[in-house]
Amino acid sequence: MIMDEFRAYDGKCVLVTGGAGCVGSNLTGNLAKAGANVIILDNLSSSYEWNIPEYENIEFVKGDILDDEVLKRVFKERPDYVFHLAAHFANQNSVDNPEKDLLVNGLGILKVLEYAQLVGVERFVYSSSGCGVYGLDSKIPFEEHDISISLHTPYQVTKLLGELYTNYFHNLYEMPIVNARFFNVFGPGEVPGKYRNVIPNFFYWAMNQQPLPITGDGSETRDWTFVEDIVRGLMAMGVRREAIGEAINLGSGTEHQVIEMAGIINELTENPAGVVYRPRRDWDAKTRLLSSIDKARRLLDYEPQVSFREGLERTHRWFTENWELIRKSAEF
Numbered sequence: 001m002i003m004d005e006f007r008a009y010d011g012k013c014v015l016v017t018g019g020a021g022c023v024g025s026n027l028t029g030n031l032a033k034a035g036a037n038v039i040i041l042d043n044l045s046s047s048y049e050w051n052i053p054e055y056e057n058i059e060f061v062k063g064d065i066l067d068d069e070v071l072k073r074v075f076k077e078r079p080d081y082v083f084h085l086a087a088h089f090a091n092q093n094s095v096d097n098p099e100k101d102l103l104v105n106g107l108g109i110l111k112v113l114e115y116a117q118l119v120g121v122e123r124f125v126y127s128s129s130g131c132g133v134y135g136l137d138s139k140i141p142f143e144e145h146d147i148s149i150s151l152h153t154p155y156q157v158t159k160l161l162g163e164l165y166t167n168y169f170h171n172l173y174e175m176p177i178v179n180a181r182f183f184n185v186f187g188p189g190e191v192p193g194k195y196r197n198v199i200p201n202f203f204y205w206a207m208n209q210q211p212l213p214i215t216g217d218g219s220e221t222r223d224w225t226f227v228e229d230i231v232r233g234l235m236a237m238g239v240r241r242e243a244i245g246e247a248i249n250l251g252s253g254t255e256h257q258v259i260e261m262a263g264i265i266n267e268l269t270e271n272p273a274g275v276v277y278r279p280r281r282d283w284d285a286k287t288r289l290l291s292s293i294d295k296a297r298r299l300l301d302y303e304p305q306v307s308f309r310e311g312l313e314r315t316h317r318w319f320t321e322n323w324e325l326i327r328k329s330a331e332f
Helices: 004-009 022-033 068-075 091-096 098-119 154-173 198-207 227-239 258-269 294-300 308-321 323-329
Strands: 013-017 037-042 058-062 081-084 123-129 177-182 212-215 246-250 275-278
Touching: 004 227, 013 022, 022 037, 022 058, 022 227, 037 068, 058 068, 068 098, 081 098, 081 227, 091 098, 091 154, 098 123, 098 154, 123 154, 123 227, 154 177, 177 227, 198 212, 198 258, 198 308, 212 258, 227 246, 227 294, 246 294, 258 275, 258 308, 308 323
Parallel strands: 013 037, 013 081, 037 058, 081 123, 123 177, 177 246, 212 275
Antiparallel strands: none
């Protein structure tokens, strides 16, 4: 995946907060292959050390973005780039734990931005949420200018708050920031669990020959985007001058129904248990998610490369190859 423009990372110091997660582990591996010296900062609250790529130019620091001593340690290396992926993740998790969500996603990004400002980073890329900042009053497909302040979970609120903070640092201090709005990321590296996304959880249950629980009637759609495409977009955000100061959707630009996804997973895993239907969760108000990726195409030359079916097949392969580790790590 390493393109010529990504050679700009060669010899640079790159800090990736939340670098042991799905997006983070895939991003750090590609940054390492591009020649960067990568520092991962992760407290492993929702990720696992075995998931971190093994390269000589990747250093793992276990710690929390709320801990000033840890932040002083990693920023002492004066990173050229910061990819801020660390978060209190998931809508339901934020509904259950709203104060922790605000602490990590609000105060956490503010602290990281303050240290990034002190060392004068070349680029600060923030992982926002396309599924979060657009509301029921936003038109489909979601375009970057059409955000909402009528939101349904603390996670959505704090993801938007993160963008407001990065914009503040850009406007006042001219920090070169980019806000990346992810849509329904999936792929190798995401371990299933209580607050994880639907695709890894469905693979886990299907491989255990259990029925897949669909909340709703299955006609709901999502803009599932393979992690490799997300990483390609993130790395372009780090080097394209046109991206500075912008919010940019990273999605597939296509919709797939939940029932279609469940059917493919049951097929790949040869799961005879089928599906079961459950009531939609109170906060789950959006029956459709679809990104406009025209801006990403224009500014980043972004074009999704991995089809939905291929992405599911590759995720299944990762599950199969790492099944014992996944089975021991999954927390429900």
